Amino acid sequence: MAVLIDNTDDEEVRRICAAHGDRPDALLEILHELQAARGWLTDDALRAVAHILNISRAEIHGVVSFYHDYRRAPPPRFVVKICRAEACQAVGSEELAKHAEATLEQGDDAAVEAVYCLGNCALGPAVMIDDTLYGRVDRVKFDALCKKYASGKEHAS
Ligand code: FES
Known part of the structure; x- marks a missing residue:
């Protein structure tokens, strides 16, 4: 007896693809919904999507690698955006950014981004x-905020 091997045993992937009529031209929407549901796109999920939509895995990987919004790894626990524009630079944002990069790389599972x-x-x-959004963030306030976010007590004031 032949055993049919397919990658479509992922109920959530099947449901999301079916909601879009299993249409290859809905690939971007399908990937967005899948990422919203799971936080990131696993190899198994992408294989399942390719199988259901009858497109190549290379095509899906091309799309996922082209659009930077798609995550191929679990998202960080929290994202820190530090303003690097002129007004904030004048009051110490560059030093704060260096402090952030030095302290958060020690395993807080956070991403640090520059914004303007x-x-x-x-x-x-x-x-x-x-x-x-937080204002007048010095090193002490920054460390306290990050400690709360790292511990899961988000949106601390
Ligand atoms: S320059 Fe930093 S918030 Fe506008």
Whole structure:
């Protein structure tokens, strides 16, 4: 008896693809929904999508690697955006960014990104952690905020 091997035993992938009629031209939407559901795109999930949509894995990998919004690894626990624009630079954002890169690489599972104006120029250095904006962030405040986010007590004031 032949055994049919397929990668479509992932119920969630099948449901998301079916919601788009299993159409290859809906690949971007399917990948976005899959990532929203799981946080990132695994090899197994991409194989399943390729099988269901009847497209090559190379085609999917081309799409995923072209668009930087798709994550191929688990997302960081929190994302820190430090404003590097002029008003914040004048009050110490460069030093704060160096401090962040030196301290957060020690395993807080955080990503540090540079941004250029968070619309909080009068209260620099401005920092956004996930979706929350903070002003006048010095090293002490930064460390305290990151400690709370790393511990899961998000959106601390
Ligand atoms: S320059 Fe930093 S918030 Fe505008």
